[in-house]
Amino acid sequence: MEAVPRVSEGACRLEPTAVFDPFATLLGLSLVFATSPEHRPGDPGPHPSCPDDMRLVAGTHYDEVQHLCVDPQPDKKDTHCFAYHEGITALEGQVTEVRVCVDQYEAPNVRGAKPFVMKSYKSAKRWCEQRHKRLCTEQEWETACEGPEYLPLSYGWKVDKKRCNSDRSWRPVDFAKFADPETAKEEAERLWQGSPSGRYTSCVSPFGIYDMQGNVEEWVGTRSSRRFPGALMGGFWAKPWTGCRGTNDAHEPTFEFYETGFRCCADPDSLDERGKPRSK
DSSP states (O other): OOOOOOOOOTTTTTOOTOOOOHHHHHHHHHHHHHOGGGTTTTOOOOTTTTTTTTEEEEEEEEEEEEEESSSSESSSOOEEEEEEEEEEEEEEEEEEEEEEEEESSSSTOTEEEEEEOOOOOOHHHHHHHHTOOOEOHHHHHHHHHHHTTOOOTBSSSOTTTSSSSOOOOOOOOOGGGGGSHHHHHHHHHOOOOOOOOOSSSOOOOTOBBBBBBBSSSSEEEOOTTTTSEEESOOOOTTTTTTTTTOOOOOOTTTTTOTEEEOEEOTTSSSBBBTOOOOOO
């Protein structure tokens, strides 16, 4: 016979003056979620090893992760995968243990702010270092995106164009205008189709990192086998198929464009909850 847990008499008793109002309870919970960013859906919340506006990412990274595509879709230039066979994953290559604090949002790492663009690898690296942080490595960025299940997309196994800001129509670029800083700024503003950081609340990784797909491309520090020290990850607002892998390593560290941004990382326990260096 299966044992049934026993509850002592009176353990669940309500005092006569206590009145349960389900509507008031739901309202109270909604206010808590609305005023507490650390409790947003899909966000595990802050960790003592990281500042409040960063999230701890920890896991085992494999240099080669293979998934089985079940929905290849061709366009004029290439074929992109829009869905993968759930649960079939091959893990190969060099193994790296990752434990790092990652900005929840694209720089300037402020929920609701417009993410930076027209940033090069060099300027992004400098910005992070001025704040006692650094650019994330490829391995760190991929781990933050994939989560412990090694997902092909930060939110799952199939492209959902409504989950992230990644399905805008591509606008033709006047490349000549990027030769001059003034006209470059005007052209970048004309081409802008990004969204405020965190607006797409469903575009979140298992570690609580937002906008890793779409919005703006993000500079990272590269593997030693790459030609350049920096590369771009995550695609931007006109590439819905872009996932956690697929590094764009074609650009020199001074390259900047209308959709190039970044986010920062930091070593755990190096910064306090406000982002200030911890005393050693």
